[in-house]
Amino acid sequence: xxxxxxxxxxxLLALAGPSAAVAGPAPLAAQGCVGCHGPEGxxxxxxxxxxxxxxxxxxxxxxxxRSGDRPATIMTRIVPGYSEEELAxxxxxxxxxx
Amino acid sequence: xxxxxxxxxxxxARAQGQARLVVVGGGFGGASAARFARxxxxxxxxxxxxxxxxxxxxxxxxxxxGGLRDIESIAFGYERLAARGVRVVQDRALGxxxxxxxxxxxxxxxxxxxxxxxxxGIALRWNAIEGYDAAAAEMMPHAWIxxxxxxxxxxxxxxxxxxxxxxxxxxxxxxxxxxxxxxxxRISMIAAWLKxxxxxxxxxxxxxxxxxxxxxLFQDAWRALYGGMIEWxxxxxxxxxxxxxxxxxxxxxxxxxxxxxxVANVIPPQSAAAVALDSGLADRTGWVxxxxxxxxxxxxxxxxxxxxxxxxxxxPKSGFVANNTAKQAVASALAALRGTAPPEGVYFNTCYxxxxxxxGISIVGLFRPNADGSAVEESRDAGGxxxxxxxxxxxRLEARYADGWYESIxxxxxx
Numbered sequence: 442x443x444x445x446x447x448x449x450x451x452x453l454l455a456l457a458g459p460s461a462a463v464a465g466p467a468p469l470a471a472q473g474c475v476g477c478h479g480p481e482g483x484x485x486x487x488x489x490x491x492x493x494x495x496x497x498x499x500x501x502x503x504x505x506x507r508s509g510d511r512p513a514t515i516m517t518r519i520v521p522g523y524s525e526e527e528l529a530x531x532x533x534x535x536x537x538x539x
Numbered sequence: 540x541x542x543x544x545x546x547x548x549x550x551x552a553r554a555q556g557q558a559r560l561v562v563v564g565g566g567f568g569g570a571s572a573a574r575f576a577r578x579x580x581x582x583x584x585x586x587x588x589x590x591x592x593x594x595x596x597x598x599x600x601x602x603x604x605g606g607l608r609d610i611e612s613i614a615f616g617y618e619r620l621a622a623r624g625v626r627v628v629q630d631r632a633l634g635x636x637x638x639x640x641x642x643x644x645x646x647x648x649x650x651x652x653x654x655x656x657x658x659x660g661i662a663l664r665w666n667a668i669e670g671y672d673a674a675a676a677e678m679m680p681h682a683w684i685x686x687x688x689x690x691x692x693x694x695x696x697x698x699x700x701x702x703x704x705x706x707x708x709x710x711x712x713x714x715x716x717x718x719x720x721x722x723x724x725r726i727s728m729i730a731a732w733l734k735x736x737x738x739x740x741x742x743x744x745x746x747x748x749x750x751x752x753x754x755x756l757f758q759d760a761w762r763a764l765y766g767g768m769i770e771w772x773x774x775x776x777x778x779x780x781x782x783x784x785x786x787x788x789x790x791x792x793x794x795x796x797x798x799x800x801x802v803a804n805v806i807p808p809q810s811a812a813a814v815a816l817d818s819g820l821a822d823r824t825g826w827v828x829x830x831x832x833x834x835x836x837x838x839x840x841x842x843x844x845x846x847x848x849x850x851x852x853x854x855p856k857s858g859f860v861a862n863n864t865a866k867q868a869v870a871s872a873l874a875a876l877r878g879t880a881p882p883e884g885v886y887f888n889t890c891y892x893x894x895x896x897x898x899g900i901s902i903v904g905l906f907r908p909n910a911d912g913s914a915v916e917e918s919r920d921a922g923g924x925x926x927x928x929x930x931x932x933x934x935r936l937e938a939r940y941a942d943g944w945y946e947s948i949x950x951x952x953x954x
Contacts, residue, residue, distance in 0.1 A: 472866045473887030473905075476859050477940065479947040480954065487936065488943030514925070514936050515889065515901055522905035522921025527885065 470527040471534045473519075482535045496536035503528045557584040558876045560869070561642055561652035563632045563814065565589030565617060567596075568658030568846030568861035570952035576656075576869045577623045583873065586650060587620065588642065590631040594953075595685040597718060598858050599945055604695055605728030606735070607896055610688050615953040632659065635818040637839040654872035657820070657827075657836075658846040658861065659812035660684065661717050664825070667808040668710070669782040678785040679803040683717060697802045698732060704739045708790045708800030710780035711746040712808045715826070717847045717856045719752040720902070722806055724892040727757065730765040731895050743798060744771040745790055747779040752855070753892060753902055753924050760894040760934075780805070811848035826850040831908035831915040833871035833881045834864060841875075843868035852915040854906050859888045862948055884908045886915065891941030899937030900925045 477488050484490035491499065505511035506520040507528075520528070560583050562573045573587040593616045602608040617627045631645035635655065642650045663681060665672040671679070680697070682690040701707065707729055711722040726744050733740045750773075751757075761769045772778035772792075782791040783805060790798045790805070810816060810825030820827045820836045827844040828837040831852065836842045845868045846861035854860045863886055871881035886906040891899050902925075905918040925937060 469866060469870060469882055470885050472863055473885070475951055476862060476887070476889065476948050477944045480951040485943040485946035485950070487939035488947065514933050514940065515903060518903045518923050519887075519889075519905070519921055522918035523885070 468527075468530045468534055470523060471531045474531060474535070478535075482538050491535035492538035494536060496532045499532035499536060500529065503532060557582065559584050559586070559651060559653045560656065560872060561585075561650055561654075562587045562656040562658065563635075563642060564658035564660060564812075564846065565591070565594055565627075566658060566660055566846065566861070567858035567948075567952065568865045569656065570594065570615075570617075570620065571862040572656045572658060572845065572865040572869050573620055573625045574623065574952060574954075575866050576873070577620075577625055579869070580873050581624070583876070584626070585624070586626040586628060586652075587617065588628045588630055588632050588644065588650070589617070590629065590645070591687060592629060593617070595688045595691070596858070596945075596949065597683070597685050597721070600682065600685060600691050601721070601725045601728040602893060603691055604682075604698065604725065605731045605893070605896075607728070607731075607893070610691060614688070615949060617953070619954055632814045633817070634814065635820075635839075635842065637818070637842055640841065653841075653876060655842045656865070656868055656872065657815065657842055657844045657848065658865065659814045659848050661809045661847045661856075662812045662816070664808045664810055668780055668805065670785065671783045671805055671807050675783060675785040676805070679783060679788075679805045681806055682804060683721075683806050683809075694802075694804055698729065701733075701737055701740060701801055703737050705737065705741075705801035706799075707733070707740065707742045708788075708798055708803045709742065709744045710783075710790055710803070710805040710807070711744060711748070711751075711778075712806055713747040713774070713779075715850075715856060716806070716809050718890075719855050719857075720757075720890055720892045722746075723751055723753070723757045724894070725804070726769055726771070727760065727765075727892070727894040730761070730768050733768060734765060740768070742769045743800060744769065745778045745780050745792060745798065746772060747774045749773040749775050752890070753900055755927055756900040756924060757892070757894065759927060760898060760900070764895055764898065809847075811844075815844065815848045820844060821848075822850075824850065830912035832867075832884055832912035833875075834868040835871070843872055852906075853917045854886060854904065854915060855888060855890060857888055857890050858948065859890060859944075860886065862951060863887050889944065891937060891944055893938055893941060894934075895938075897938050898934040899939070899941045900934070901937055901941075 482492035506516040576585045599613045634643040680690045680694040682694045777792045777794045779793045827849045829849045834843045847856040888904045891901045905921040
């Protein structure tokens with residue numbers, strides 16, 4: 442598939458996020474998420490699934506947790522510690538999973 | 540093909556054959572590391588060394604004591620990791636030669652590595668409490684290293700044999716130790732079981748410390764749910780157990796008070812596991828100092844030490860931290876094999892505790908290494924514990940989220 446892609450092209454694909462065909466491993470910042478939301482972001486029991494949701498929707502949720510506009514048991518204690526770039530990467534990663 | 544593999548190809552192609560990543564220990568750190576390595580670097584040969592044929596998690600062991608889980612539901616095999624291409628070697632790592640880059644195994648084999656991920660867990664410091672050795676643990680279980688599950692089963696059987704009105708003694712060690720909220724979740728889960736089956740029994744918790752993780756939340760819940768069943772004795776009120784008499788069921792504290800109990804759960808002081816000590820990786824504290832960017836042992840570059848065996852700075856010795864930092868360690872090891880810089884680290888922890896079946900509490904922490912890897916700093920913008928107060932829906936939800944966490948993190952290790 443992408444075996445013979447030049448490195449620059451592969452990097453572009455990886456950075457392109459949800460629209461890219463490449464569903465690589467989660468960026469390291471997203472590894473904190475998988476602890477509860479699962480390695481494929483499918484959720485478990487009461488923990489909601491993230492995989493395949495719209496990146497903008499995920500980003501809006503994260504922003505609402507960060508501002509405290511959306512109450513939560515735990516997410517409001519997590520999100521404010523991450524940078525904008527990390528949150529964008531996290532949203533793009535899970536949006537790109539099925 | 541995955542991006543890291545693509546970047547890796549030129550550097551790794553120069554090596555003699557496949558690069559070899561050896562992982563010692565198949566728990567939260569090691570199993571996570573082996574799985575993550577297979578997912579992100581299919582070109583690297585991954586070997587996992589673990590003496591047990593399956594892993595019984597310490598997390599949720601307390602729920603077995605509470606009667607909310609059975610032990611089979613917290614046991615995991617390595618078959619799926621093997622199916623992913625991890626070479627699983629059922630043996631014990633006895634020693635490491637960091638110069639020759641080899642691991643010596645109990646069965647007599649020696650395995651070479653290019654990078655080692657060492658996640659061996661803890662050892663119990665026998666006789667740090669006078670009289671508490673391996674033989675004593677057969678009468679006064681610790682149930683703090685899961686092993687084959689015998690310790691947890693023993694403690695469960697002892698609780699089931701407790702006479703009505705009897706006393707369960709729990710000895711709790713000073714910091715640092717594996718799973719800071721663990722002893723207090725255990726108190727809670729034993730209380731949950733007693734409330735149902737031995738409502739007049741008592742728990743006497745003898746602690747070497749004056750403070751503990753999520754303390755106000757635990758103590759609020761104990762008052763609300765378990766009335767006068769739990770007595771917690773801090774170190775400054777003679778709570779530190781210094782001596783045991785297993786035959787007589789006696790826990791003796793610092794000032795010579797002898798507590799006769801019907802069941803004794805002794806959680807003794809701990810160190811990094813034997814292989815880390817015997818290989819000279821630990822310092823005088825008994826734990827392994829690491830570079831917080833890569834988790835390489837300070838005195839042995841090329842050996843990444845993760846999980847409860849390292850000195851984690853402000854991070855807790857938790858399964859979540861072991862799982863999370865395993866990925867940074869593996870990514871750093873792969874970067875070193877490729878001659879590139881390690882990735883920027885951001886480490887995350889959530890520790891849920893069950894206080895009752897439908898009552899969960901949590902603590903969260905987000906951590907970043909400093910520029911030279913000499914320290915790790917906790918974010919001031921995030922983290923903290925669940926709020927206090929009468930919040931039944933929050934407690935109920937957190938108990939269910941804890942169950943989701945358990946399902947997800949074990950999938951991230953063993954699926």
